Amino acid sequence: xxxxxxxxxxxxxxxxxxxxxxxxxxxxxxxxxxxxxxxxxxxxxxxxxxxxxxxxxxxxxxxxxxxxxxxxxxxxxxxxxxxxxxxxxxxxxxxxxxxxxxxxxxxxxxxxxxxxxxxxxxxxxxxxxxxxxxxxxxxxxxxxxxxxxxxxxxxxxxxxxxxxxxxxxxxxxxxxxxxxxxxxxxxxxxxxxxxxxxxxxxxxxxxxxxxxxxxxxxxxxxxxxxxxxxxxxxxxxxxxxxxxxxxxxxxxxxxxxxxxxxxxxxxxxxxxxxxx
Amino acid sequence: xxxxxxxxxxxxxxxxxxxxxxxxxxxxxxxxxxxxxxxxxxxxxxxxxxxxxxxxxxxxxxxxxxxxxxxxxxxxxxxxxxxxxxxxxxxxxxxxxxxxxxxxxxxxxxxxxxxxxxxxxxxxxxxxxxxxxxxxxxxxxxxxxxxxxxxxxxxxxxxxxxxxxxxxxxxxxxxxxxxxxxxxxxxxxxxxxxxxxxxxxxxxxxxxxxxxxxxxxxxxxxxxxxxxxxxxxxxxxxxxxxxxxxxxxxxxxxxxxxxxxxxxxxxxxxxxxxxxxxxxxxxxxxxxxxxxxxxxxxxxxxxxxxxxxxxxxxxxxxxxxxxxxxxxxxxxxxxxxxxxxxxxxxxxxxxxxxxxxxxxxxxxxxxxxxxxxxxxxxxxxxxxxxxxxxxxxxxxxxxxxxxxxxxxxxxxxxxxxxxxxxxxxxxxxxxxxxxxxxxxxxxxxxxxxxxxxxxxxxxxxxxxxxxxxxxxxxxxxxxxxxxxxxxxxxxxxxxxxxxxxxxxxxxxxxxxxxxxxxxxxxxxxxxxxxxxxxxxxxxxxxxxxxxxxxxxxxxxxxxxxxxxxxxxxxxxxxxxxxxxxxxxxxxxxxxxxxxxxx
Numbered sequence: 013x014x015x016x017x018x019x020x021x022x023x024x025x026x027x028x029x030x031x032x033x034x035x036x037x038x039x040x041x042x043x044x045x046x047x048x049x050x051x052x053x054x055x056x057x058x059x060x061x062x063x064x065x066x067x068x069x070x071x072x073x074x075x076x077x078x079x080x081x082x083x084x085x086x087x088x089x090x091x092x093x094x095x096x097x098x099x100x101x102x103x104x105x106x107x108x109x110x111x112x113x114x115x116x117x118x119x120x121x122x123x124x125x126x127x128x129x130x131x132x133x134x135x136x137x138x139x140x141x142x143x144x145x146x147x148x149x150x151x152x153x154x155x156x157x158x159x160x161x162x163x164x165x166x167x168x169x170x171x172x173x174x175x176x177x178x179x180x181x182x183x184x185x186x187x188x189x190x191x192x193x194x195x196x197x198x199x200x201x202x203x204x205x206x207x208x209x210x211x212x213x214x215x216x217x218x219x220x221x222x223x224x225x226x227x228x229x230x231x232x233x234x235x236x237x238x239x240x241x242x243x244x245x246x247x248x249x250x251x252x253x254x255x256x257x258x259x260x261x262x263x264x265x266x267x268x269x270x271x272x273x274x275x276x277x278x279x280x281x282x283x284x285x286x287x288x
Numbered sequence: 289x290x291x292x293x294x295x296x297x298x299x300x301x302x303x304x305x306x307x308x309x310x311x312x313x314x315x316x317x318x319x320x321x322x323x324x325x326x327x328x329x330x331x332x333x334x335x336x337x338x339x340x341x342x343x344x345x346x347x348x349x350x351x352x353x354x355x356x357x358x359x360x361x362x363x364x365x366x367x368x369x370x371x372x373x374x375x376x377x378x379x380x381x382x383x384x385x386x387x388x389x390x391x392x393x394x395x396x397x398x399x400x401x402x403x404x405x406x407x408x409x410x411x412x413x414x415x416x417x418x419x420x421x422x423x424x425x426x427x428x429x430x431x432x433x434x435x436x437x438x439x440x441x442x443x444x445x446x447x448x449x450x451x452x453x454x455x456x457x458x459x460x461x462x463x464x465x466x467x468x469x470x471x472x473x474x475x476x477x478x479x480x481x482x483x484x485x486x487x488x489x490x491x492x493x494x495x496x497x498x499x500x501x502x503x504x505x506x507x508x509x510x511x512x513x514x515x516x517x518x519x520x521x522x523x524x525x526x527x528x529x530x531x532x533x534x535x536x537x538x539x540x541x542x543x544x545x546x547x548x549x550x551x552x553x554x555x556x557x558x559x560x561x562x563x564x565x566x567x568x569x570x571x572x573x574x575x576x577x578x579x580x581x582x583x584x585x586x587x588x589x590x591x592x593x594x595x596x597x598x599x600x601x602x603x604x605x606x607x608x609x610x611x612x613x614x615x616x617x618x619x620x621x622x623x624x625x626x627x628x629x630x631x632x633x634x635x636x637x638x639x640x641x642x643x644x645x646x647x648x649x650x651x652x653x654x655x656x657x658x659x660x661x662x663x664x665x666x667x668x669x670x671x672x673x674x675x676x677x678x679x680x681x682x683x684x685x686x687x688x689x690x691x692x693x694x695x696x697x698x699x700x701x702x703x704x705x706x707x708x709x710x711x712x713x714x715x716x717x718x719x720x721x722x723x724x725x726x727x728x729x730x731x732x733x734x735x736x737x738x739x740x741x742x743x744x745x746x747x748x749x750x751x752x753x754x755x756x757x758x759x760x761x762x763x764x765x766x767x768x769x770x771x772x773x774x775x776x777x778x779x780x781x782x783x784x785x786x787x788x789x790x791x792x793x794x795x796x797x798x799x800x801x802x803x804x805x806x807x808x809x810x811x812x813x814x815x816x817x818x819x820x821x822x823x824x825x826x827x828x829x830x831x832x833x834x835x836x837x838x839x840x841x842x843x844x845x846x847x848x849x850x851x852x853x854x855x856x857x858x859x860x861x862x863x864x865x866x867x868x869x870x871x872x873x874x875x876x877x878x879x880x881x882x883x884x885x886x
Contacts, residue, residue, distance in 0.1 A: 181728035188687055188707045189742055189795070190715040203732035 030279025033214075036272030040265065044087025051081040055239050063248075063255040070257040073248050083261050086239035090228070093155050094220035100159030101220075102213050105166020110197055110205075112167070113174035124171065130164040135219070136226055143232045154232070158223050162216050169212050173205045207280065214277025218270045225266050241266055301368070301470030302329045302503045303350065303388070308363030310345050310354055317573040319358050320346045320527040324600075327471060327503035332494060334518030334535075335507045336550075338810040339781075340570040342527040347473045347507040349373075351388050352380045367471065386416055389469035393476040395460035399448040405459055406444025412463055431462040435492050454485030458492060465496050472497065472504040478513065482673040483837065487881035490517050509810065511554050512840065512883035515539055520606070523547050526571055526581040532600075533607030539885060541619065543601075543609035545586045548620045553815030555844040557867065557884045561625040563844055565816020569780045580612065588617045630847035632862040636663035639831055640685070640799055643695035647680050647855075650691075655680055655855040657694070660848075662799065665829040667821075669842040669863070672852035673878075679723075679803055681852075682835045686720035686801045698799070716746045719792035723804040725784035729776040735762070735787055736772045742795040761790040765820060782813030789820065793828075800824075803835045818845055839882045843867055851875050 052068045053059050058076045060066025067078035112123040139157040143149055177183065183200050191199075228242020236243070241262040248258030308323035320342035327333055337343040345358065352372050354360050365372040372383060384390070392398045399408060409428035413419060419427060429439035435458040437443065448456055457477055464472060474493065478486040494517050497504045508514060514521055514535075521538040523531045523546065531544040542548050549566045568585045571577070577584050583593040593612055600608040601615075640662040647655035655677040662668045670678040683689040685696060687707035696703040698718065704710040719742075722728035729738055739758045743749045749757050759769045765786040776784055785805060792800055802821070806814035822845065824830055834846055842849050843863055850860040851874070859872045870876045 181722040181724065182730040184688055185720070185722065185728055185791075186730075188715070188720050189745055190707050190710070190712060191745065199733075200730055204730070 027279045027283050029275050030283060033272050033275025033277070033279055036268060037276055040087070040269045040272065041091060043084065044091045047084030047087060051078075051084040053078040053081040055082060055085040056237060057081070063251040063258070065255075070261050071255050073244070073255075073258045074251065079244075079248075079258050079261055082239035082244060083241070083265060086241045086244060086262065087265070089151070089235075089238065090221065090224055090241050093151060093158075093224050094217060096155045097158035097162065097220045097224065098213060098217045100155065101162025101216055102166055102209070104160065104163035106170045106202075106205075106209065108163060108167035109170025109172075110174045110201060113171045114178050114193070114197055114201065116178075120171075124168075127164045127167050131168070133161075135161040135223060139223065139227060140230065143227065149232055154224060154227060158220055158227075161223075162219070166212060166216065170205070170209065173208045174201055177201050177204050207283070211277045211281035214273050214280060218273045218277065221266060221270055221273070225262075301501065303327050303365060303367040303372075303471045305346075305350065305365050306363060308346070308349055308365070309361045310342075310349055310358050311361045312573055313357050313359055315574075318361070318527055319573050320349070320524075322528055323349075323363065325505075325522055325529060325532065327505055329470070329501040329503050330498050331519045332497055332504045332506055332517055334514030334521045335505055335524060335529075336509065336511055336514050336521060337524030338509060338550075338570050338812060340526075340572050341524040343507045343509075343524045344475055346524065346529075347475055347505055348390070350471065350473050350505065351384050351390055353384075385412070385469070386467045387469055388471040388473065389464040389467070391457075391460050391464045391472070391474045391477045393479055395456045395477070396448065396453070398460060399456060401448050403447075404444065405446050405448065405451070406441075409459075409463055409466065412466060416467055418467065427466060431466045432459070434465065434496060435459070435462045436488070437462070452485070453481050454489055457481060457485075457489050461489070461493060461496070465500065465502075468500065469502060472502050473507065474504060475507045476509065479508075479510075483839075483883070484673065484877060484881040486513070486883070490883075493517070510883065511550060511811065512885050515885045516883045523550070526576045527573070528581060528610060530582065530611070531607075531609040533604065533609075537604050537607045540622070541604070543603040543607070543614045544582075544611045545588050545613075545617065546582050547609075549585075549587075550812060551620075551622070551885070552625050553812045554885055555818075555838070555840040557840045557843060557879065557882060559623075559843065560627050560629045560863075561844050562627045562822075563815040563818045564625065565782075565814070565819060566812040567816075569782065569813070570810075580610075582611075588613055629843070629864040630667075630862070632847075632864065636666065638662070639664050639699050640833070641695070641697040642681070642685070643697070645681065645684065645692060645694040645696070647677065647684055647689065648691040648693075653855070655692075658850075658852070658855075658857050660850050660857070660860055662831050662833055664798075664831055665825055666848065667825060667832040667834050667846040669834045669836060669846035669849045670852060671836055671839060671842055671849060671878075673837065675854070676852040677855040678835045678837075678852050680855075682720070682801045682803050682833055685799075685833060686718060686803075687715065688720065712746060716742075716795045717798045718801065719795050719797040719799070720801045721785075721788050721792050721803065721805050724808050725781055725788050726808070728788050729784055729791075731776055734773050734775055735767075735779075738776075738787060739790045739794050742791060746795055748794070748796065757794070758790075761793050762787075764793065764824070765790045766816070780813075781809050782817065785809060785813075785817060786820070789817075789824075793824070798829075798831060800830055800832045801835075802832055804837070806841070807837070814841075821845065839867065839879060840884060851878070 056077060059078045060072050060076050062072055062074050062076045065071040068080040070079035073079050108123060112120040138161050142157055146153055178201060183196060186196050186200050225242030228240050229246045231246055233240050233243040244262045245259050252259050304326045306324050309321045310319045311317060312319060323346050335343050335347060349360055350365055360373055363373060372380060406428055409431060410424045413424040413427055432439045437455060437458055478489050481489065506518060518535050520534050522529045525546050531547045542551055552564050555561055555563060566585055579595055580593045580598050583589050596612060598610050598612045600610050603609050603614050638661050643659050645655060645658045646653055658681060670681060672678045680689065684692045687710055690706035692705060698714060703714060707715055736755060736758050739761055740754045743754045743757060762769060767783060767786050806817050825832065836842060846863050849863045849866050851858045853874050859866055859870065859875045866875065870879055
């Protein structure tokens with residue numbers, strides 16, 4: 013009855029999109045976690061002159077630090093922050109969406125109109141607005157901002173999915189028995205939403221990475237001296253023509269990673285679309 | 289077949305299917321096999337089978353069509369001297385719709401919702417290049433007249449959604465008959481229609497077939513419908529035609545044990561019957577037993593039934609059955625399952641009273657002041673056509689609908705509006721069972737969780753004790769303990785409905801509200817569910833409010849009946865009196881339109 017039954021694994025295995033996405037994601041996550049162990053140089057170690065091909069194969073950055081080593085070091089923060097932000101956004105969004113769908117009536121109307129207002133703001137703008145007010149943002153400020161800005165988008169999807177489920181007879185049956193509303197949501201509604209929500213989580217993870225890298229690029233890193241894929245693009249952009257790897261290496265890795273998570277989300281959506 | 293009929297057939301149409309086999313792509317599993325049937329001009333052949341029997345596959349194979357994932361492996365459909373299955377697709381396309389027409393199950397889905405009715409019919413004629421523009425419009429009008437629909441410009445200009453279900457189905461019939469086909473395949477064309485509408489559609493269809501000398505194959509799961517319109521009946525089981533014969537013979541002297549069991553499972557309008565089901569379910573491709581395919585469920589099974597493939601045995605004129613033991617199992621009597629009607633003169637111990645119930649959806653009043661009552665261990669049936677308010681009333685009693693006025697009194701206590709306004713005691717003692725067991729059970733929970741939950745909620749049992757009681761309840765609804773930890777997607781429709789009944793029983797109710805609980809199920813399963821409910825009523829003294837559109841079923845299950853029309857009570861009383869001597873015009877009309885086996 014678990015998702016990891018042999019039959020399900022076979023079905024997942026046939027889904028080439030999902031498998032490709034999962035493999036890419038896994039490789040990059042492993043690289044971000046264990047990368048620092050294999051880095052030829054330290055995170056802030058000066059290995060030569062700035063913007064030259066000294067050090068390992070990707071050359072040096074604006075301070076003469078080794079680009080390859082910084083790529084290996086710089087993934088952990090961005091991945092952890094994106095994961096946390098995605099989780100926060102999903103939880104908030106699901107709560108809002110399911111409450112709106114299940115209670116319905118005027119509450120639904122009010123929540124969703126407020127949600128529409130929140131949706132009208134571009135995600136990055138909202139984040140920047142707050143970040144400029146905060147002098148040196150801590151990591152949790154970034155996570156909070158990205159997470160909260162995801163919530164209205166998740167809420168819309170969650171409400172749509174939940175609407176199809178709250179009208180099913182088994183939900184009505186639970187209500188007729190007199191189950192508490194919280195239990196109806198937790199036991200009857202939520203478990204039947206997990207496939208589309210899983211796909212949405214994958215997509216939101218993609219956006220989180222993009223957003224957090226973007227925020228880093230715009231100069232808001234929680235620890236400016238530490239390596240960070242987004243911040244690295246900013247640091248080295250002046251020498252794009254002289255030593256392109258300082259910019260290209262983090263760009264490529266962010267690109268590949270978002271493609272991986274996106275493929276995975278797509279695969280999950282297709283798998284669940286075929287009827288679960 | 290005599291010499292003359294063969295000659296006759298060659299001149300006027302008809303078609304012969306022989307040794308047809310449709311298999312699943314990439315396997316050697318058959319969906320249907322060894323189909324031999326002759327369709328004669330001006331005759332309606334009813335092809336009856338339960339879900340999974342392959343009846344639709346057999347029907348569409350006549351048009352040289354098979355659904356995705358299946359293919360026509362061998363066989364022939366001889367029509368006007370040529371084998372349709374061997375023709376190139378261009379030729380088949382000319383024949384489809386023109387010579388061999390098809391009426392689908394859901395005409396709403398077959399008509400294009402964005403094109404006006406008149407245009408759709410004319411388009412069909414254009415496609416086949418019939419007549420000039422004026423002639424085509426005139427043809428469309430004539431076609432609509434034939435099926436008893438208006439033929440004025442206003443009607444031709446309507447969109448499909450502006451017609452009722454019965455009208456849409458008659459438009460589909462008109463379109464099927466318009467190119468003057470020789471053979472017509474109808475795939476459950478009246479499923480989902482009300483009885484009076486169904487009666488009209490069937491009458492139209494029968495008349496057209498006979499007047500146009502069309503050979504029709506009427507595919508359905510409903511034996512009662514077949515008994516009314518078919519000249520000959522073919523019964524399908526697990527992909528084979530197991531019995532084929534003239535209608536009278538099939539209903540008076542059915543020879544095959546499966547046909548007999550099916551007839552034992554269907555309720556009659558004219559008398560109460562103790563319905564029985566057929567144990568197990570129709571095996572799908574790949575799970576069918578070898579030799580006789582019915583051997584796993586047959587009550588007359590012998591060892592040789594598992595070894596020898598039974599041939600078609602001639603049991604009467606034009607009547608064959610695919611059974612080794614046809615001569616040995618004796619004759620069948622339609623009255624075998626008869627029981628006495630519920631006695632009107634018993635004392636009634638009232639537990640539920642409904643007084644002047646008015647129900648609203650928003651501002652619209654849909655039920656207008658209905659009053660009746662239910663006694664202990666009594667089954668009260670609510671019957672009516674769709675939109676009559678029968679389900680709405682049951683939902684108010686079950687606490688699923690809150691917008692009503694009037695009095696609902698359960699054992700002397702007034703019932704609140706909606707389940708949250710009721711005491712736990714009231715919620716526990718009135719249980720609601722839904723129409724569609726595919727929607728009423730949470731697919732993420734196991735059977736043990738589903739059935740055990742009301743016990744936990746109402747503090748009846750917990751943990752190990754609860755699980756033991758779940759096993760007991762599953763046993764009471766004829767399910768084994770092996771299903772305990774399965775999810776519902778592993779169960780068939782009948783098994784799911786049994787789980788739903790077990791869940792209702794888990795709360796130890798005094799009143800069950802059953803909303804069309806057998807209408808999504810096959811007749812053999814319906815039979816066993818009805819037998820189960822009757823047993824529960826007797827052993828546990830449970831009262832039931834039984835909502836249904838099937839008047840024949842009412843006779844076999846209920847003691848009292850309330851006939852509803854457009855939200856008002858038309859007639860009520862004891863089942864025997866209302867069904868045998870109806871007083872109101874509406875009840876009479878409903879009764880005469882109900883298809884009956886007898």
